[in-house]
Amino acid sequence: MDNPIHTRFTLPCLGLRAAAAVLLLLLLLSPAAITPVASHNDHGEHKNYLVIVRSRYEYDKNVHKNVSSWHASLLSSVCDTAKEVLEADPTAISRLIYSYRTVVNGFAARMTPEELDKMSKMEWFDRALPEQTFHLLTTRTPHMLGLMGGRRHGGLWNTSNMGEGVIIGILDDGIYAGHPSFDGAGMQPPPAKWKGRCDFNKTVCNNKLIGARSYFESAKWKWKGLRDPVLPIAEGQHGTHTSSTAAGAFVPNASVFGNGLGTAAGMAPRAHIAFYQVCYEDKGCDRDDILAAVDDAIGDGVDILSLSLGHEDAIDFSDDPVSLAGYTAILNGVFICAAAGNTGPSPSTLVNEAPWLLTVGASTTDRRFLASVKLGDNVQIDGESLNDPNTTMGDLVPLVRDVSDGLCVNGNVLKAQNVSGKIIICEAGGDVSTAKAKMLKGIGVVGMIVVTPELFGPVIIPRPHAIPTVQVSNAAGQKIKAYIHKARGPTATFVFKGAAFNTPRSPMVAPFSSRGPNRRSRGILKPDIIGPGVNIIAGVPSIEDVDLLRNAEVPRFDIKSGTSMAAPHLSGIAALIKHAHPTWSPAVIKSALMTTAEPNDNLRKPIQDVNGRPANLVAIGAGHVNPKKAMDPGLVYNMTAMGYVPYLCGLNYTDDKVSTIIYPEPPVSCAKLSRLEQDDLNYPSITVILNQPPFTAKANRSVTNVGAASSTYTVEVNVPASVTVEVNPPKLTFKALEEVLNYSVTIKSANGQALTGPVEGELKWLSGKYVVRSPILVTNESGPSPAETRKP
Structure with missing residues (x-):
């Protein structure tokens, strides 16, 4: 049941007495009996706003039954209460969209500019943020990540019981509840702390999918015609895929048209899934709905939150729903994992930059879906395809190209008489390739x-197509086009080979994975880590844009790529760690994942970017996730949620903005606190900014022993000669578990002059089997002031 303090219904914007009377009536009704009503007689253009109340203001419990009653009274104080309006339409005017309990001190409401102006003069008013839209950004990866295997082979599932009893909350665009990945057979009931609900009927939710709710009270005003999706929740492609990646059950004989055949499973197959729909196909995810979902998820009792969504702008931490909700999550002991974004490889494109989030970039896996283009001169050009490996193209057929723009998007230009019975080569762009295939x-x-864009390098992201299709790298595409140009009557055919695990080097940074540096806090390295996000097989309601034969079985698995796919990998792995170490804080889990991450690939060489050069730290963060090592990290960098307050003050946030972020903790005064520089935040990575003489910086850290009770760690530092690093003390000796020791890192420009560019290195604490590694980034760029924010 809902916490009575948080209500999802809308309240009429009436006079104070009328509002109180209506509120009392609604509180006596069950939530299912309340139907939001449309506004008819209010004047002016209405827009959705998130209204932030000054943190020092709280509701009087002697006057208001709960926070929703108080928010309704605040809103009613600025509404048009003209008698003739109310007499003409007694149901006018539904304005209160959400009343938030914990994620922020405020509410979402619909108002006119005149009402907002009036509200801005109220003493309790802090600011109002206009509506914002956020966007959504397997059979192999459990084996690749070392989760499978018997005890002798160190399979992590054996030591973590596959995350049993842990609840992962997924915020996404819908879920196909009937998918076999969400079968509850053999699952234990959710723990007693679970207080959520399922908006599907009782035969759909089970011990695997324990909760399903949708949020669209704010979105419905923005997107005309959006129907109430509460019953049923939409069968989302994206949400089904991310949920099954994080915690899908074992499903035998899973494949994509015969490719990648095997038993599919999520990272934490025995964890529970609580699903919160906040996104809608082709529309996006409304900020105020995201906040409401996290508000409920925390109250419901989730342990992990997985958000594969974000906003491309560098939003101030005090305005960003993922940052606001994420802080409240860790304040309640909930680990939160968020996607880094899909607008790479350009720098400064990363989203979800707050240090209390685990921000996840995407990497390739060691699997390819091989196919070849066999040319008429008997040369074979390698590529990838999701056509059934048993498909045969037969003899050579004519090979042509689109001579207009190469994009193959205009059927009128191509014309059937010119291309019928032929193979055509097309450049990527103009439209998705699956739509092109249907037209062709x-x-x-x-x-x-x-032909894949040049910036993708060797990375190919195959999709199922309506006709036999081979996708090739840009370099391979140039060879095929050169053959067409020189050959008389060029011909080709396809050879489909299926899945192979002979990728020359893996993992590699995905070309689309968004890169740092961190735009809002240059002294914090982001992304934090990378995980599998390219060509991930997971559950879907069906495969889109492919025509199936009549009576053919609907495919329930598909391949998708994105940091949206990487984030649930880390969420599921975090659930495994949470099961094994139930008392670990979100910061400890995050530290364990980061300090054990791998900077090298399968050849034990630095992880490559798609340009063939070693990937830099703003692409990979600490490196690629290593679940087995993360389970036993030796030392960890722990922090409480309130430990971020001096850091926020150090970023020059105002008291009101700091208090907005940390709500419902009491408001703070930065003047009474010691400000913390970014490099002194007890973070698992180390970033220092040397942009002022004498070009030296000192970073302080504290480590907690979670390895061997009696142990000694010695430091090892690897940095280029352009900087010097001194660690004090160079040796840490622990006598007990949970003991905390401090150290400092002094970094200087070696010649006392300004650096010409970023410098990268690493610091490692070594003790027997333990290697506790922190990447070091030294930069001369401080970036824009983190406290610069948009005004309402």
Whole structure:
């Protein structure tokens, strides 16, 4: 049941007495009996706003039954209460969208500019933020990440019981509840702390999918025609895929048209899933709905939150719903994992930058879906395809290209008489390749070659297509086009080979994975870590844009790529750690994942970027996740939620903005606190900014012993000669578990002059089997002031 303090219904914006009367009536009704009503007679253009109340203001419990009553009274104080309006339509005016309990001190409401102006003069008013839209950003990865295998082989599932009893909350665009990945057979009931609900009928939710709720009270005003999706929740492609990646049950014989055949499973197959729909296909995710979902998820009792969504702008921490909700989550002991974004490889494109979040970039896996283009001169060009490996193209057929723009998007230009019965080569762009394939099928094309953009390097992201298709790298595409140019009557055919695990080097940073540096806090390295996010097989309601034969079985697995796929990998792994170490704080789990991450690939060489050069720290953070090592990290960097307050003060946030972020903790005064520089935040990575003479900085850290009770760690530092690093003390001796020791790192420009560019290195604490590694980033760029924010 809902916590009575948090209500999802809307309250009429009436006079104070009328509002109180209506509120009392609604509180006596069950939530299911309340139907939001549309506004008819209010004047002016209405827009959604998130209204932040000054943190020093709290509601009087002698006057108001709960926080929703108080918020309704605040809103009613600025509404049009003209008698003639109310007499004409007694149901006018539904304005209060959400009343928040914990994620922020405030409410979401619909107001006119005149009402907002009036409200801005109220003493309790802090600021109002206009509506914002956020966007959504397997059979192999459990084996690749070392989760499977018997005890002798160190399979992590054996030591973590597959995350049993841990609740992962997923915020996404919908879930196909009937998918076999969400079968509850053999699952234990959720723990007694679970207080959530399922808006599907009782035969759909089970001990695996224990909760399902949707949030659209704010979104419905923005997107005309959006129907109430509460019953049922939408069958989302994205949400089904991310949920099954994090905690899907074992499903045998899973594949994508015969590719990647095996037993599918999520990272934590025995963890419970609580799903919160906040996004809608082709529309996005409304900020105020995101806040309401996290508000409920924390009250419901989730242990982990997984958010594969974000906003491309560098939003101030005090305005960003993921930052606000994330802080409240860790304040309540909930680990929160968020995608880094899909607008790489350009720098400064990363989203979800707050240090209390685990921000996850995407990497490739060691699996490819091989296919070849066999040319008429008997040369074979390698690529990838999701056509059934048993498919045969047969003899050579004519090979042509789109001579207009190469994009293959205009069927009128291509014309059936020119391309029917032929294979056509197309550049990526203009439209998604699956849509191109459907159009080309309609004019008789028998096969398609898609040339990947140059910036993707060797990384190919195959999709199922309506006609036989091979996707090739840009370099391979140039070879095929050169053959077409020189050959008389060029021909080709396809050879489909299926899945192979002979990727020359893996993992590699995904070309689309967003990169740092951190725009809001340059002294904190982001992303934190990378995980599998390319060509991930997981559950879907069905495969889109593919025509199936009549009576054919609907495919329930598909391949998708993105940091949206990487984040639930880390969420599921965090659930395994949470099961094994139930008392560990979110900061400790995060530290364990980061300090044990791998900076090297399968050849024990630095992880590559798609340009063939070693990936830099703003692409990989601490490195690629290593779940087995993360379970036993030796030392950890712990922090309480309130430990971020001096850091926020050090970023020059105002008292009101700091108090907005840390709500419902009491408001603070930065003047009465010791401000903490960014490099002194007890973070698992180390970033210092040398932009002022004498070009030296000192970072302080505290480590907690969670390894061997009696142990000694010695330091090892690897940095280029352009900087010097001194660690004091160079040796840490622990006598007990949970003992905390401090050390400092002094970093200087070696010649006393300004650096010409970023410098990267690493610090490692070594003790027997333990290697506790922190990446070091030294930069001369401080970036824009983190406290610069948009005004309402």
